[in-house]
Amino acid sequence: DAKTTQPPSMDCAEGRAANLPCNHSTISGNEYVYWYRQIHSQGPQYIIHGLKNNETNEMASLIITEDRKSSTLILPHATLRDTAVYYCIVRVGGTGGFKTIFGAGTRLFVKA
């Protein structure tokens, strides 16, 4: 699986959009981008994933560049409860996606 690079930490004001970047310059054509978050010491929680098109769900939006070498997770209106560590992962789709390696992630602090 391709490696990812994320900033170690970011701040965001409550109510503003949080934009979390991820670099995955060595991504292969059959690899998807997944985002998870971990609040305090809970188990990581799935947020969103995509292959090459932008995606949106009730939690967030995922913007993937046209060359697929980077992506941005957008939390449109961050709240204090969004303070967490956010992990960007690339993983082969289908039956090849049996193994997931996590990096260090980005620690997002949402401030009042």
Next chain:
Amino acid sequence: NAGVTQTPKFQVLKTGQSMTLQCAQDMNHEYMSWYRQDPGMGLRLIHYSVGAGITDQGEVPNGYNVSRSTTEDFPLRLLSAAPSQTSVYFCASSSPSGAGANVLTFGAGSRLTVL
């Protein structure tokens, strides 16, 4: 639908003792994995399985054994606990097909302290 269930939630061991962390999922997922997370660190993959009877090593397998006799269960065994194995352990499962293909579902974690 319970998802992924881990037991125990907390455990204290003495150096040299053995124990098994249990993980069970009720989603009929083919893939299961064990991770450990040390304080302030990310998750590291210990072992994983792609189906009953098939397991393989992850990034940090030393000191741990696994087996997968059924689709639902994936226990993690510590044969001789060491203080370096003090950590929070997470079990996860996923399926390679369907709308949520390869989306990991995690358990709540098992916090292990080795004295």
